[in-house]
Amino acid sequence: MKGRPNLYTDYRKEIAILNTTTQKFWALIGLTLLIISSFFFSQYWMYLITTALLTAVAAWGLNIVSGFAGQISLAHGAFVGIGTYVSAVLGGVGSSYIRGYELDMLIWLPLAGIVPAIIGLIISPLAVRLKGLNLGLVTLGLVFIASYIFSNWNSVTGGSGIGRKTAKLKIFGIDFNDGFYAGSYHIEKDQFIFFLSLILFIFAGIGVKNLMRSKIGRAYAAIRDRDIAAEAIGINLYRFKASAFALSSFYAGVAGSLIFVMSGGVDPTQFNLVYSVTFIAIVIVGGAGTVLGPLFGAAFFSLIPGVIKYFLHFFGTTADQVPLHPTQIERLVFGLLLIGFLIFESRGLWGIWFRLRNYFKAWPFSY
Amino acid sequence: MSTIVSFKDVSLNFGGVKALNNVSFDIKEGSLHAIIGPNGAGKTSIFNCISGIYKPTSGHVEFKGENIGSLRPDEIANKGVARTFQNIELFENMTVLDNILIGAHRHIDYGSISGILFGPSVREKEIEARKIAEDIIDFLEIEEYRFSYILSLPYGIQKRVELARALAMKPEIILLDEPAAGMNNEETEDIARFILDIHEELKITTVLVDHDMNMVMDIAEDVIVMDFGQKLFDGIPKDAIHDKQVIEAYLGVSTDK
Numbered sequence: 001m002k003g004r005p006n007l008y009t010d011y012r013k014e015i016a017i018l019n020t021t022t023q024k025f026w027a028l029i030g031l032t033l034l035i036i037s038s039f040f041f042s043q044y045w046m047y048l049i050t051t052a053l054l055t056a057v058a059a060w061g062l063n064i065v066s067g068f069a070g071q072i073s074l075a076h077g078a079f080v081g082i083g084t085y086v087s088a089v090l091g092g093v094g095s096s097y098i099r100g101y102e103l104d105m106l107i108w109l110p111l112a113g114i115v116p117a118i119i120g121l122i123i124s125p126l127a128v129r130l131k132g133l134n135l136g137l138v139t140l141g142l143v144f145i146a147s148y149i150f151s152n153w154n155s156v157t158g159g160s161g162i163g164r165k166t167a168k169l170k171i172f173g174i175d176f177n178d179g180f181y182a183g184s185y186h187i188e189k190d191q192f193i194f195f196l197s198l199i200l201f202i203f204a205g206i207g208v209k210n211l212m213r214s215k216i217g218r219a220y221a222a223i224r225d226r227d228i229a230a231e232a233i234g235i236n237l238y239r240f241k242a243s244a245f246a247l248s249s250f251y252a253g254v255a256g257s258l259i260f261v262m263s264g265g266v267d268p269t270q271f272n273l274v275y276s277v278t279f280i281a282i283v284i285v286g287g288a289g290t291v292l293g294p295l296f297g298a299a300f301f302s303l304i305p306g307v308i309k310y311f312l313h314f315f316g317t318t319a320d321q322v323p324l325h326p327t328q329i330e331r332l333v334f335g336l337l338l339i340g341f342l343i344f345e346s347r348g349l350w351g352i353w354f355r356l357r358n359y360f361k362a363w364p365f366s367y
Numbered sequence: 368m369s370t371i372v373s374f375k376d377v378s379l380n381f382g383g384v385k386a387l388n389n390v391s392f393d394i395k396e397g398s399l400h401a402i403i404g405p406n407g408a409g410k411t412s413i414f415n416c417i418s419g420i421y422k423p424t425s426g427h428v429e430f431k432g433e434n435i436g437s438l439r440p441d442e443i444a445n446k447g448v449a450r451t452f453q454n455i456e457l458f459e460n461m462t463v464l465d466n467i468l469i470g471a472h473r474h475i476d477y478g479s480i481s482g483i484l485f486g487p488s489v490r491e492k493e494i495e496a497r498k499i500a501e502d503i504i505d506f507l508e509i510e511e512y513r514f515s516y517i518l519s520l521p522y523g524i525q526k527r528v529e530l531a532r533a534l535a536m537k538p539e540i541i542l543l544d545e546p547a548a549g550m551n552n553e554e555t556e557d558i559a560r561f562i563l564d565i566h567e568e569l570k571i572t573t574v575l576v577d578h579d580m581n582m583v584m585d586i587a588e589d590v591i592v593m594d595f596g597q598k599l600f601d602g603i604p605k606d607a608i609h610d611k612q613v614i615e616a617y618l619g620v621s622t623d624k
Contacts, residue, residue: 011497012490207483214489215468215475215496216482222458222469229456232418233536234444234473243479 017209031202038194045306047262050194052302053201054259059282059294060208061251066280067288068217069244070224071127072136076252077276078146079116083253084166084266085156087112091167091257098164099155105171112257113250120249124242143273150268163267166260169193193262200258204251209291211247220244221289281334285341287350296349305330370432371396371540371572372417377426379412379596386412388596389426394540394589399566400574401583401604404593405616410576411453413593414542418450419443430540445473449538451529453545453576459517463509463528466517467500470535474499503531506569507561523554530561534569541565543575547582555579559586584608592616 008014018024038046062076091108094100126138151160158164169176169192179188211217219240222230231237260266278301286297308329324332345351372394379387387409394400402410415421416428419440428436435443449470458466475496481489504510507527512520517528526546533541546562547555559582566573577583583590584604592600592607594616600607607613 011494015490015493015497210485211483214482214485214493215472215477216479218461218465218469219472221461221465222472225458225460226456228420228440229452229458230469231440232420232444232450232452232456233470233532234441235469236439236441240479247479247483 015213017206017213034198038191043190046190046194048303048306050190050197050262051259052299053194053197054255055282055302056295056298057201057204058252058255058259059279059286059298060204060291061248061255062279063283063288063290063294064208064211064220064251065244065248067283067290067293068212068224069220069241071241071244072132073139073245073248074136074273074276074280075139075142075146076248076279077271077273078143079120079249079252080256080259080275080279081146081150081268081271082116082119082249083112083256084260084271085150086115086253087167087257088164088266089156091170092165093168097155098158100165102168102170104173105167105169108167109254109257113254116249116253116256117246120245121242124245125238127241127245128238140273143276147268147272150271157268160269161267163265165265166263167257169196169261190262193258197258200254204254205291205295212291216240216243224289281338285334285338285348287348290347290350292353293348293350296353300349301334304333308333369396370394371430372574373427373429373432374413374416375427375429377416377423377428379409379416379421380424385596387416387423390593390596390598391426392591392598392601394572394574396539396572397570398572399562399586399588400572401587401590402574402576402593403578403580403583403590403607404599407595408593409596410593411544412596414450414544414574414576417443417542418448444536447536447539448542449533449536449540450542451526451533451544451546453548455522455525455529457517457525457529457532462514462516463512463520463531464500464504464514466528466532467503467535468496470532471496471499471537473536499537500535503534506534506564507531523550523557526550526554526558527561530558530565534565534571538571540572540574543573543577545577546575547577547579555582558582562586 008019013019018027034049038049041049058076058080061079062073065071065073065076087108089099090101090103090111091105092098092100093102123142127135130138150157154162156164169189174180176192177189179186179192181187211220219230219235222233222235223237223240227237260270282297282301283294284297285300286295287293305327341348347354370393374390374392377387377390378385390409390413402413404410412421416423417430417435419435419438419442423436426436427434430443430446430448435446458469461469475492477489477492504513507530509524509527509531512524512528517525520528530543530546533543543562546558550558562573562575563586565571575583575587587604589602590600590604590607591598592610592613594612599612599616600610
């Protein structure tokens, strides 16, 4: 079989994560580029890319519950918030009016996922009772409850408009907040967070792919497409909707624990309805129900501000010469794209990628 | 032969409509049973009561002597009750193979967290499931459609894939809701052959609902005739066609006597 590397000779190869040499090649190239470029990028771009990676992790979480299992959740941003505050309380610095225990990252990172997962499990019976729009409305209620708690629980969140500092980076008792030396090379704090996020991102991505190729992912899709048929096959709707909510919240929480660490502080008003809706937009623009989709969406959404700034700079204009603020342009562009995707390419960025891939696979033939 | 499914005075009401009215019958293990009757006779309601989608208003539905009237559909399915649907209920956005693998759900044993980690034992179980699926693909002769998406398949093949999905459950009893509906003669013959194979080779108790009288009379060992939620007849097909009540239900009563 040496001459035909793309011929599957057993089932093991067929269900592998990267099951062709082309996929392996491009995954390796992408990863290498990302790592190398981290040594050259400005702090601003490092920040954007790190945010993109962590947003992708959170978006994967929403994709598990909404894209795979088909349960609308408008409360995803609230779970990101819970993760942020679990990590900030456990890993942050305390003072007379704010709680903080300065624990090791090995403690706060898993707990930032587990606590939201448990809360997700507790609210999952709602999803079993309700479907579609009704479920959406109930989760909308959860966002309001969560943002009320975030804004008023001052000893944890610092209160609205004030906020608090995020968790400190301490692993095995070693403090990484001022960077560290790898041999003689000094690795900055931001670079360290980038690598941490990249590792988290890779594990999260493998997890989602695993879920997709396992019986769990198939059960989710069955519930999404035809719940009566799924039940008649022996799929326990209660169990799988609950596990979808728990896993999704776990992803949200873990992403949330790191997403504000680079900027150093977080204001509780951050976790409002718009924040949750943003994740839905990312999943839809990227391509719901696919593994790569949320990654495309997150990269797109997080990098847009940088691209807009770059273009403004390129044309020699400064931000104050343009009638709109860059963030306003960014919102506008993203909103227009969202409408555009829903109308013209319902499979999102993933759909475009899919068509391009198939085009080049068949090249030079047009079909 | 022991009884596998038994209805004891089962009634099913939707408001004032009596979908089933004091229906009792037994289905023996290993038999090939047909349920026939005009539209709205309650045939599909019988299936929905067995698979737990409807709960009987009164009476008992028993599976191997156990009352399953209060169980959820997935609990009943996990006891070994498989079914197909009148209007194909396949997962359209998935491949034939994925549909069949979903059917094998109850034979793949690991939890959500193992799924996300996908360790060696999960891998082996997935490969095992794939082997089950391939056996069924081979049995129903749908090899060429293995990686096709359901939406791209012709109706007759979709029906066969739904049968494959039910077989992947390795059930003890399989309920087929109009397996030959909307098919041409050739496809009907195919499906009849597969039903006989399922019954004889795989030794699965088979219950089918259909309008195609020729097929039913040819392959069924026992037949239950339903009309307006009531059982008219229960016996061998040869007697059914001579039964006065059955003839009345199907052909109407002659007025000029």
